[in-house]
Amino acid sequence: MRALKVEAPWGVDAIEVVEAPDPRPGPGEVLVRMRAVSLNYRDMLMVAGMYGRMPAGANVITPFSDGCGIIEAVGEGVTRVQPGDRVATLFFQRWISGPPTLEKLSSSLGSPIPGAGRELAVFSQDGVSKVPDFLTDQQVSTLPCAALTAWRALFVDGHLEPGDSVVLQGTGGVSVFGLQFAHAAGYRTLITSSSDEKLARAKALGADHLVNYRQTPEWSGPVREATGGVGADLIIEVGGGGTMEQSIRAIRIGGHIAIVGVVAGLGSGFNPAILISNSAKLQGLSVGSRDMFEAMCRAIELHRIQPVVDKVFPWTEVKAAFAAMQGGEHFGKIVLEF
Incomplete structure (x- = not known):
């Protein structure tokens, strides 16, 4: 071989x-x-x-x-x-x-x-x-890494309810799966990208709100606006230090930031006092178990997610x-x- x-x-x-x-x-x-x-x-x-x-x-x-x-x-x-x-x-x-x-x-x-x-x-x-x-x-x-990472963030760790708001960063594998799963579950979705063409493709997959982060680097503002000033219930954080500050500004009181990647670089540190003041949760996660994978596959089959x-x-x-x-x-x- x-x-x-x-x-x-x-x-x-x-x-x-x-x-x-x-x-x-x-x-x-x-x-x-x-x-x-x-x-x-x-x-x-x-x-x-x-x-x-x-x-x-x-x-x-x-x-x-x-x-x-x-x-x-x-x-x-x-x-x-x-x-x-x-x-x-x-x-x-x-x-x-x-x-x-x-x-x-x-x-x-x-x-x-x-x-x-x-x-x-x-x-x-x-x-x-x-x-x-x-x-x-x-x-x-x-499915094994990107899909399961998004699944765990939303449904195992996130404890969301239909109508809750989810932010997806970029249009890589985890974020696109997160968009598809969140849309199927009835969550409000906001996705960021540097490409209007990619944002159009995300809209076709069910994204409710779109932000070009090159045109709007302070994308936490549109997140707040889309959620009536409350902030997102969950953010799938793939950027790392390069996007963490905006995630913290965009999350609601008691919200959940799932850290799954650092594709935008390590960046600078952030002030942890901000998390103390709004009771938000910052949680790292790495993929998931076989039980989670098989539960995800049942949902993919039920909803015919491609x-x-x-x-x-x-x-x-x-x-x-x-x-x-x-x-x-x-x-x-x-x-x-x-």
Whole structure:
């Protein structure tokens, strides 16, 4: 089989397609023939050698956490799936249910566990899940990280009610999934982007309010205006230090800011006294459990939600796919196809 490999000194230019032995599943394991993988911002950090959870001394990785494939063989004792089943890889291979723990969060694909960027891959039967039949392989590959992150922020941690207001930052994978889920749940949605074209696409997906943050850098003002001066109930914060100040100004008293990324950079610090004065909650989150994933898939099937795949590349053209991500060209997700 062929596989992607990245090793020190890291970087997109260090990605190679290499020959490797065909793996075989052991007890409790499954062999998956990969059909598609999707890119996350985390993958770009990992390939660059900047991912915080890489094991000490790690000098080679098989990248990508998010994939779709077909079960080709199973090992002894496997009961969850059978050959021929179509599955998604789970971001955390050992987070089945309950709250996160260090052990669960130390089982992510790509690092420390070899990822889905290979033609054939062996995973624990607990680390894959069957997926809705109506989705394409490309769409399924977008679910494990971006979709589940948005799902957890809204429905597990957010405790929202229909009619509540949600702010989505930008039009990357997490934000577009957040928009689709929030619209299906009856929330008021406001989305930001630097592109009027992307904002028009977001409106077609159900966005109620649109803000071009290049034209209106102080976008907390339109959020306050759209909510009658109250502020948003929940903000999915993907920018990091580059957007946090506006999020804090835009959140309502007692509201919830879900920190899921730092794509706008670390930026400067903020005054925590602002949070004290308005009782807002600032919570970091990292994807979710298998139970959350399967609940999300039930909702996707019920509402026939179509994940937005914006760009597709052959998996061997991974460098071009990363260039598209770095250029911010995409709306929704970028996918590699086997």
